[in-house]
Every structure is written in C-alpha cells, then in structure tokens.
Amino acid sequence: MSLKGKYIIRFTRLNRVLHVLMIISFLILSLTGMSLKFSYTGWAKVLSKFFGGFESAGYWHRFAASIMIIVFVTHLVDLIRLRKKEFGSWKALLIGKNSMIFNKKDWNDFKNSLKWFIGKGSRPEYGRWTYWEKFDYFAVFWGMFVIGSTGMTLWFPEFFTNFIPGWMINVATIIHSDEALLATGFIFTIHFFNTHLRPEKFPMDIVIFSGRVQLDEFKLDKSKEYDEMVEKGELEKHLVEQYPPIVLKGMKIFGWTALTIGFSIVIWIIYAMIFAYR
C-alpha cells in the first residue's frame, strides 16, 4: 500500500474544538485585558471602543473567561474519560509513555536539543509529545490557576473581601495583569515560533485544526513514534484522508486571523512598554 498522501491523526476532534475555543477566548481576553492594562495608549482606547466601550469590553472579557473555564473543565473531564478508555489507569495516564507529564526522556531531549542547537549532536528523536509542547500544556494549567483565581477575585471583590483584606485586591490586580502579560507574550511569540514560525513549519502548521499530519512528515519528525506504530502494526488504524481543500482554506483563514491578532497585540505591547511606559 502506498503511504503517499496519507495522513495520520494527531489530535482528537474534541481537542481540536477545545483549542479553537481556547484561541477565540484567549484572543478576546488578551484584547480586552490589554486595552485596560495599557489604557493610557491610543491603541488601547481604540480597542476599547471597538469592543463597544469599556463597559462592554468588560462583559466580553468575562464572557471569554467563562468560555475558557468551560474549555478547561471540559478537558479535565475528558482526561477522566481517557483514563478509562485509553490509558486504563491513572498510572498510565500520568507516567505512561504518552503522558503529558514531564519525564526523564524530556529532560534528556532538552539537553540533547541544546547540544543539537550548538552543533554538538544530532536532532533528538522526540516522542509523542515534545518537552516544549508539554511546557505549553502546563503553562495553561499554571495560567488557569494564577490568572483564573486572581480574575475571580477581581470579578467579585465584594464577595472575596469577606475573607481577604482590601489590599489583596491590589495584589490580585498586579498578579492578574503581569501574569496575563506573560501569557500573551509567551503564546504570541514563543508558542507561535515553536509551532508555526520555525522554518520547518513556516508559515503555519494547521495540524491543531485539521488534526492530521502528513505521514512522511510525521515519519521524519516523530520517527520514534512512527517506528513504534509500525512495529505494533497499528499504523493503518491511525491513517485518515485529508480534509477537502475548502475546509483547509477555512482553517488557514482562521489560523491567519488568530496569528495576525496575536502579533498585533505583541507589537502594541512592545510599543506601550517602550514608548509610553509608566
């Protein structure tokens, strides 16, 4: 059988849908949040107006936050489902081969990658999930915890001040705002580079929308995983057809829009930090 033009499934449908929702909510949160954080700049005022004024921007922010929380919870529920269906046990899910949790291999991969970068070794053979992908994954957990908890405090200050002193609201503001700066900055530069802009994927990798990787690319990129599949004879099971061009085009348009917004935010932040910081 020819494997030419064949694609292999990498992301489940649910994961893809969740990521799309994540992108949409994250962009709305960034746009509305940054317009408030950098309210002294011109672009922030324009942005705020675009969302129908500050008050309306606030509603957008809280709406998007709700979406993100739903996405997060859905993922947690899905993990429980996966444990039963695919991993069989918590142990397999947490420290198994395909776990998202960092393990020794990731540490070695990281070291070997650095060696490869400086020309003292060859490209490591990455597993199902690379260490930077795992880092991105847990960054969301960290962000959900830090930004989410402070965000809730700021959303319901009158309730939370029943338990914490008023100045904690000020602290929550700083943490929420700076952690958000870290999150947006990281996603729109490092994450964008790692997944889209690094030359082998340039200009964009739509795998997160299509969920499909070209088999030969997969073979080269994740050789170890490929070999294992071939060994187990499971390869055929994972093979699928690519989506029709019109669907791919839609995905690309969505991807480009998200990327453009993300880069714009980065540029606005850099502008505000350098030219209007206070």
Next chain:
Amino acid sequence: MKKLILLFIVIYFPLISAQSKEDCLICHDDPDFKAKIGAKTVSLYVSSKTFSSSVHGTLDCVDCHTNIDAENIPHRKEYTRVNCGSCHDDIQKLYVECLHGKAKAKGDPLAPLCQDCHGNHDILPVKDHNSAVAPMKIPFLCGSCHREGTPVQLQRHIPQDKILENYTESIHGEGLLVKGLTVSATCVSCHSAHRILPHTDPRSTISRENIAKTCSVCHSEIETVHRKVIRGELWEKQAHVLPACVDCHQPHEIRKVYYDFGMADKDCLECHDNPKLVSSKNGRSLFVDYNEIKNSRHSNTACSQCHSEVNVSKHRACETITHKVDCSSCHEEVGLEYSKSTHGSLVVKNDPNGPTCKECHGTHGVLGKLNPESPTFATNIPDLCAKCHREGEKAAVRYTGTEKDIISHYTESIHGKGLLKSGLTVTATCTACHTAHRELPHTNPESSINPANIASTCGKCHHGIEEQFVVSVHSPLITKTDKKLPVCNDCHSAHTIRRADSEGFKLEIMSQCGRCHEKIAETYFDTYHGKVSQLGYTKTAKCYDCHGSHDILSVNDPKSRLSRENVVETCKKCHPSANRQFAGYLTHATHHDPVKYPILFWVFWGMTGLLVGTFFIAGMHTILWFPRSLEWRRKLKKIHDAENNADDTKSDSNKNENNKDKE
C-alpha cells in the same frame, strides 16, 4: 358763730373756686389716676413735667378747662372740649372756613381737631424740632390721615393719590427728608396750616390763580430765571391760558424729571429735526429722530438735561455747549463705578478703544436692560461685548491673558447655551460675572473675577454651592496655606463651563484635580478606577465620587466621606455590598513605591522576574533552535522532493489507470 363761718366762706369762695394748677395736679399728676366714663376707663393723668415744659406751661388748667366744678367729682355734668379759639381766635376763624373745620361742623368723626395735630398738654413751639408740627414731622403728621389706605383716603373725596409717597420722592420731600432742609416746602407750605381749601376754591393757596403766589413764597425770583415756555406773544394775548406752576410741575411730584417735557425740546428740534443737518466741523449728521427719544428710556428727559450748558438767552442755545454728554450727572453711582473700571480708565487716558456709555447703551434710543430690544438685554449682551471682544476685534487684539475665543467658547458653554438656546434670561451673561460697569482684570483685588472674589461672584446664582465651598478644604477660611487654593473656574473653566454630568467634564475633572494633586492623581491612574476612566468609562469612581466636589473635607475630618465612619458607605454608592475590608482597597496604590506599598512593590518585581526569566529561557531556546530548524527544513524539502520525483512516474501510471477505469 354759724353766721361768722358762713360769712368767711362767702368772702373766700372765689379764692377756693379759682383752682390753681397745683391744686389740680394733686390728683392728676398720678399716672394711675383713672376714671370710668360711661363704659370706658379713661386715664386722667397729666404729667406736670410735660405740661410745664409745653408752650402753655405758665397757664393754669382752668384757663382752658373752663366750667370746672372743683368741689364735686365728676367736675362737670357734661363733657365739653377745650376751646382753643378762646385765645387763638384768629386761627379759629381760618379753621372754621377750612375743609377740616367744615368737616368738623358736619360732625364728621374723621375731621381733625386742634389737638389731633398739635397735641394736648405737650404742645411745643413750632420752632422746636420736637414739636408735632415741626417741618420735619409735617409730612408724617398730614400723612397719618392722607396716606394710601387710611379711612380718610378711602372714604372721603381726595382728588390726589399716593400723596405721601409722591411727596417723599419729590424734590421738596428729598430736600426735607434726605437733605434735612427744614426750609424745604412741606404740606403746609402750599396748603397753609389752618385754612386748607380745595384747589377749586379761588381763595385757596393752591387755586390756579394763587399757586404762583404760593410757590413764589419760596421761589421768589422764579420769573427772572424761569424759561418762558410759551412764545412771548401768548403772555400778552392769552394770559388766561398761561400755564400755572402745577401744569408743568405736578403737585406732590415736583421734581425736575416729572414735569411735562417737550416744550423746550421743540426749540432744539427747529434745527435738529432736519435730516440733512450736518456738523460744519466734520460733516457728521446732527439729525435727531425725536421719536427715538420718545420711545426710549429717556422719554421724560429733555434735550438740555443731557446736553447741558445750554444758554436760553441765545438763539442757538446750544452754542455755549463745550462738553460731551455726561451721563454720570444723573447716573452718578454707575459713573463712579465705570470710572474705576478698565473701560473707564481707558477713556480717561483718551484711548480710542475705550468704550463710553453710548457704545453699549446707545444714544437717543437708550432702552432699559429689561427691554428685549435693548443691546443690554440679557440675550443681547454676548453680542454686545463681542463687538470688541470677539477674536480679532479691538479688545481681543489688546488682550494678553490666557482665555482664547472667549465669545465662541461662551456660546458653547452651559451658560451660553442656557441663554441663547434655552432663552433663559437669568443665565449668567458676560456682565453677570464681570459686572456691567466695574469690570476689571482678574489680577485686580477689587475685580469680581479676582480669585478671592470668584466664589462669591458665582455664588450670586449658585449660592448653595458657595455655602458648601466655603467650608470645604479648598476654602481659604479652612485651609491656611501659601499655595494657591482652587476656586470655581480652576475646575469649571471660565468660558467653557460645561454641565458637570457631561461625559467630557467627568473625564477631564481628574486631570483638573491632578494639576495640584499630581502624585495622587498619577497613582489613581495606576489603579483599576483610573485605568477604566482613561478608556472613557464615566461610571467608574472619579475623584469627586469619593472625595466629594464642592464639599471636600480633609480625610482626617470625621465628617469626610472617606473617614473611617463614612468610607464604607461611600464605597457602597457603586459597590452595594461593600464591607469594611473591601474599603481597605488601596485606591491610590502604586507598585513603584517600595516604602509605602512594599507588598505591591515586591509582588510586581516578583512577577516581572518570572516574566523576564521565562522569556529569557524560552527566548534563548528559540534563538538557538532557529539555525538548526532552517537546516531541518532543507532536509525535509529534499526528502519531499525525492519522494515526489519517485512518485511522479507512479502517479502518472495511476492516473492512466484511473482514466481507464472511467472509460
């Protein structure tokens, strides 16, 4: 013996019955001495002190109170009045003929008797200032009956009304009551004291025939100085139509402005009625539209009252005029104010830009400020002032202050809109703040717009606000400082005043407070409230939402909205379920101050450290990755190309196969 006693009484009876004053006063000098006459209790008290200092002090009681039976009480069977005429018979005769006397004869209860004017036991000489009939008291004495609303004025036929009021305002009244000239004419000077007769009676002092004589008692040389108002011929031909004094100088209203004008004006109009009349000096028109004057505020003012210095003996009476019209000869107070103002001082310096009265009020057609046609009517004032103060006009060119586009800004301001759009004539116009005649630059301590006076100037209308302001922390009465304290216009501006509930005002007010409270405003903008306000959100807490506006108090003041007792309530205005801990939110916090806010400072730098650290590691990773990634891309491409080349032949054959299938 009995006979002897009887004889004694008979001989000495006249002595006993000829009661002396002292005898009467034994009883009557007691202030509590009263008697019941009919149903009434009447005081029979006569003060010996008052009586002995009166004009009749040397007389005995029985000289006036005749028919007294000293032996018995009561002293007489029937009550009879004192008859003053028994001594003052000449006056008695006049009184009988007089309106008052006739009324008495008719039994009119309102008719005045001698004592109603002169008093009883306390009659003082007329020359005495305390006399009831001293000149100063006459108008009020007569006025006690001849005043609006009295029974006499209402129930009897009196041809004149408002007698006392008119007299008080008349030149005679002013002379007497304001200037204290006791020689000024009082009621009795014209009407006589005791023979008051109607003007229709030829014998009356005020009859047409006698009035000139009456007036000339005082105005004795009047014929020589008085202008002959009717052409000379009439004096001879129709002596009977000659006007009497009162034809021009109406009774009780005698004042230079009250008489019927226009007679002398006709002389002026002989020339000035000609529309073609021009000045021989500079050719300007000297035509006077007399109708304009008649419709003006000065319709009762004669030409020569303003154009003074005329000489009636000249055919051209005006040829002796050397000065321009001086309005302050009548409008003295206004003239004084004006002379101190910027406008007035320019005129004094002969500055051609200095506006005189006529620039604002006009000349012959001058109208009152309540007349909507007048240039000084409220809604016309901005246009009036704009003639000079609009951008580019002569006053605006000279002006070196900070206010720009004054007129257009005013027009767009809340006051301008109120006046010109809503037509509220009570709205503040230029003159409401700057005054009409005493406008001075704000640097002048006497100026209505000097910072020290602004609050009271605005308070003329916004009184309630002024009351709050003067006890606030911004008032110089409360805060003693050498720094400048804000006044109304520092926050509200001068000419661009907006509604305080307009979006723009709400947002700008924070930078207004920040002009003085720099640090605290800056830190406000670091907090949530400040940030959202910068995005144009007006519902958020602004300076005045927490601190108050005109009634700001020090936060240490227990009455302050931000005192410990009040702060939670203040937060609750926007955060209904705010609690004590909620109020602990730092509304002016900054993470740049390690001393004041150490926690915020270190949290911020901790977060910044995390951010910088993460970016450093991830950034380095990315940068190092880049060249390898490029290499990898080329490798991938090679593999792709190789596979494609290898596949090309295959796919071609595949295609052929497919085509065959279709066929």
